[in-house]
Amino acid sequence: MTTPPATGSLWSATCAPLEPLPRLLAERRAEVLVIGAGYTGLSAALHVAEAGREVIVLEARELGEGGSGLNGGQVIPGLKHDPDLLAVRYGERIGSQLTACSAQAPDLVFDLIGRHSIECDAVRTGWMQLAVSEKHLPGLRRRAEQWRRRGADVAVLSDREAAQLTGSTRYCGGWIDRRGGVVQPLAYLRGLARAAMRSGARIFTHSPAMALSRAGGGWRVAGGGGSVDAQAVILATDAYTDAAFDDLRRTVVTVPSIQVATAPLPARLRAAILPGGQSVSDTQRLLCYFRLDASGRLVLGTRGSYGDLPVPVTTTAHEHALREIHPELARMPLEYRWGGLVALTRDGLPHLHEPAPGLLAGLGYNGRGVAMATAMGRLLARRALGEPAESLEFPSTPIRPIRLHGLSRLAARATIRCLQLLDTLETGSRRPLQRDAA
Numbered sequence: 001m002t003t004p005p006a007t008g009s010l011w012s013a014t015c016a017p018l019e020p021l022p023r024l025l026a027e028r029r030a031e032v033l034v035i036g037a038g039y040t041g042l043s044a045a046l047h048v049a050e051a052g053r054e055v056i057v058l059e060a061r062e063l064g065e066g067g068s069g070l071n072g073g074q075v076i077p078g079l080k081h082d083p084d085l086l087a088v089r090y091g092e093r094i095g096s097q098l099t100a101c102s103a104q105a106p107d108l109v110f111d112l113i114g115r116h117s118i119e120c121d122a123v124r125t126g127w128m129q130l131a132v133s134e135k136h137l138p139g140l141r142r143r144a145e146q147w148r149r150r151g152a153d154v155a156v157l158s159d160r161e162a163a164q165l166t167g168s169t170r171y172c173g174g175w176i177d178r179r180g181g182v183v184q185p186l187a188y189l190r191g192l193a194r195a196a197m198r199s200g201a202r203i204f205t206h207s208p209a210m211a212l213s214r215a216g217g218g219w220r221v222a223g224g225g226g227s228v229d230a231q232a233v234i235l236a237t238d239a240y241t242d243a244a245f246d247d248l249r250r251t252v253v254t255v256p257s258i259q260v261a262t263a264p265l266p267a268r269l270r271a272a273i274l275p276g277g278q279s280v281s282d283t284q285r286l287l288c289y290f291r292l293d294a295s296g297r298l299v300l301g302t303r304g305s306y307g308d309l310p311v312p313v314t315t316t317a318h319e320h321a322l323r324e325i326h327p328e329l330a331r332m333p334l335e336y337r338w339g340g341l342v343a344l345t346r347d348g349l350p351h352l353h354e355p356a357p358g359l360l361a362g363l364g365y366n367g368r369g370v371a372m373a374t375a376m377g378r379l380l381a382r383r384a385l386g387e388p389a390e391s392l393e394f395p396s397t398p399i400r401p402i403r404l405h406g407l408s409r410l411a412a413r414a415t416i417r418c419l420q421l422l423d424t425l426e427t428g429s430r431r432p433l434q435r436d437a438a
């Protein structure tokens with residue numbers, strides 16, 4: 001590498017700008033107030049506005065500075081847990097609700113993109129999960145079989161097929177889920193914002209919600225330089241939930257995920273690596289995920305350390321991963337590096353909460369929020385508009401803060417180290433241990 005990569009995200013460097021949005025500087029009123037302008041919040045706002053109801057969104061930062069503007073843009077169907085396990089663990093009814101909702105989530109993403117003409121380099125040719133060890137293959141085959149039984153367009157991949165689709169001989173095989181795809185994540189987010197505003201939503205940025213109280217029959221939220229009175233409030237703050245909503249903040253553990261983007265690949269490599277435009281997640285415990293962007297850059301992410309935020313200190317682990325995928329990628333200059341926080345839940349599932357009448361929250365996508373947060377936003381909008389909880393096809397759970405949450409960062413750090421070591425032992429890969437400066 002000759003020059004160090006830029007310390008901003010590829011997505012902000014390659015996305016059409018959004019017009020500047022106002023700050024909240026007065027007292028306002030709306031039927032629904034959404035706090036947080038990521039996919040959850042903007043999908044909620046769009047669906048409320050499309051129903052012809054008044055909605056205001058408060059965003060603490062610039063639009064896209066949360067996970068939704070920083071992620072890998074992989075549109076992944078399904079949850080971390082397989083459909084059969086969900087049915088066993090939560091019963092047939094709730095298990096199939098969770099499975100169906102997560103299975104349909106990519107349809108919602110691509111439908112919104114089509115319906116609102118969102119220009120975000122959307123490609124829907126599939127998401128692949130590929131094994132770095134023979135030991136992982138039976139589990140991947142069972143996963144594909146469970147989805148195939150439920151009618152999904154999936155296929156098991158041999159090592160040869162995986163090599164043809166990725167241009168890499170690193171993988172022993174795996175499966176492809178053709179319901180998945182990729183988007184330019186920030187362009188998708190800005191497109192949702194434009195669509196919501198065209199439908200009547202008002203979005204205020206640099207306007208953190210700071211205090212929530214009962215007012216009349218609804219809620220008052222003080223924030224920015226003003227306040228909003230609303231009948232219903234939706235908390236859509238995921239990994240970026242702050243102390244203003246401390247119980248909710250303590251329901252998730254946040255871990256950093258760091259990405260790099262190479263320079264555009266030369267035509268020869270471009271024709272060999274991911275020629276079909278699919279995206280990949282591997283089966284390492286600290287998973288590595290990659291895809292191409294619209295200019296043929298390889299964008300690769302893996303877990304980072306807390307000291308790597310907002311700007312990665314080192315990209316050694318990424319350079320190593322690129323080399324393992326394809327030796328020639330080691331010679332490609334890295335042009336961008338950036339990171340963000342992922343919210344993990346104790347049970348590995350996203351949660352919809354309704355802690356009080358008219359107060360809703362949706363979060364905890366465990367690294368699969370592009371599709372699922374969009375779907376959660378629609379669920380929250382339907383509920384905020386008065387649809388009975390029983391007809392939502394998604395369970396509502398009580399807010400249960402994690403005990404000793406203050407130690408979770410320490411525990412996450414120790415776990416990351418341990419998982420790195422296990423990955424190294426299992427695959428024989430000498431992936432460098434990540435420093436943890438924080």
Ligand SMILES: Cc1cc2nc3c(=O)[nH]c(=O)nc-3n(C[C@H](O)[C@H](O)[C@H](O)COP(=O)(O)OP(=O)(O)OC[C@H]3O[C@@H](n4cnc5c(N)ncnc54)[C@H](O)[C@@H]3O)c2cc1C
Binds near residue numbers: 038064241257301365
């Ligand atoms: C590096 C990285 C890579 C990822 N890759 C993928 C991927 O490829 N595929 C996938 O499916 N998922 C991926 N994810 C996860 C995905 O990005 C998230 O699950 C998803 O974006 C969550 O959306 P959200 O709207 O719930 O939260 P966010 O997009 O994080 O939005 C929450 C917003 O709330 C705001 N906020 C917080 N507190 C307040 C307050 N008090 N007042 C007002 N606003 C507030 C924040 O500023 C933030 O903008 C990745 C995440 C990261 C960080």
